[in-house]
Amino acid sequence: MFRRILGVATAALIGAATLTAPGSSTALAAPAPPKVAVDFTGIVALNNCSGSLVRTPSAADTDPALVLTNGHCYEGGQPGAGQVITNRASSRTFSLLDPSGSRTLATLRATTLLYATMTDTDAAIYKLNTTYAAIQQSYKTPALQLLTDHPTSGADLRVVSGYWKRIYSCRLDGFAYRVREAAWTWKDSLRYTSECNVIGGTSGSPVIDAGTGKVVGANNTINESGGRCTLNNPCEVDEAGKVTVRPNIGYAQQTYTLANCIAPGSTLDLNRAGCTVPKRRPAA
Known part of the structure; x- marks a missing residue:
């Protein structure tokens, strides 16, 4: 089975154990955290950019799958400063790579551009015409999980x-x-x-x-x-x-900031808690 993450469960000891006086115990270091190997599982290629098959922690396997890329990769051209695009029909295609990145497993197709902007952030997210479960079953490819909190410096x-x-x-x-x-x-x-x-x-x-x-x-x-x-x-x-x-x-x-805007069924809800990307301005 193709996997993106290879867990290493070995408990490493840091430094040598110290022999002390009779009756004393030897102190062992805490196990090292699991290591993660990252490959091309869940990665897609666009005609002009890169992207990834992603899901939120609460997504259901039966939800339509999502693809993440930059707002400036939008097929309609770079959004202007202050512009926000939401829920626009799209038939854009994405090449799903195998774990080695050496071949294409499938061509995925969008139905909707859920969100795109270059204001405050530079992100676009597309909804596909297939589900996470269908992609997993057909291509043994899981989606990458989106962090829903602020990351840590030094990572x-x-x-x-x-x-x-x-x-x-x-x-x-x-x-x-x-x-x-x-x-x-x-x-x-x-x-x-x-x-x-x-x-x-x-x-x-x-x-x-x-x-x-x-x-x-x-x-x-x-x-x-x-x-x-x-x-x-x-x-x-x-x-x-x-x-x-x-x-x-x-x-x-x-x-x-965008991951927290994804509601059940892979829908966009800009009023969800933690959703802090710019909202679409009403038409004048």
Whole structure:
């Protein structure tokens, strides 16, 4: 059976046991936490980006499956600053990869673009015409689980690109109060350490916490040439308005803010507790 996570249940001892006086006990270190190996299970390729088959912790196997990518990967073009798209018909297709990333298991098709924006975050989520159970039965492929809480700085990350069939490994360096790129501004972005030197086509890749196997973000940009707040050269802006440029440092947008908007049946409910993505503005 294909699996994305290989659990290691071995209890490791840290350091050597110390022999003490007769009658005393030998202290053993606590078992090491299970290690997680991340591969291409649940990863999809788009025609212009990367993405992943995802589910919330409360999703039912009979719910329509969901695909996560960036808002700027939307087939209708990049949403403008302040624009939010919800519940729009879509027939977009996604190539579901095998665990090695070497071949395509299936072509998945959307029925609906549930949500897309580049305001505050850079995320899009599609509802498919098939269920989690059907995908599991036909292709032995489970969906990746979305984290529904704020991640922790220092986490060991994997950025898995279906477009390039490449996995980047780095750590979560911290959180940028604001990231600005051209007309768009994103809040509380994940900042990578330099090892995740992502490139075009990796947009929308799931950012996976290798300690839990859960999706914590969607990869979306990197400062390519040291530019200041321009297209392909994002900058950071702190609470006081100070601008910092970090050449060759990449960013992702947290996904728990959108994960908490998914209601039973893979429907969108922007009024759910914990749902903090921007809401669609009523028509004028």
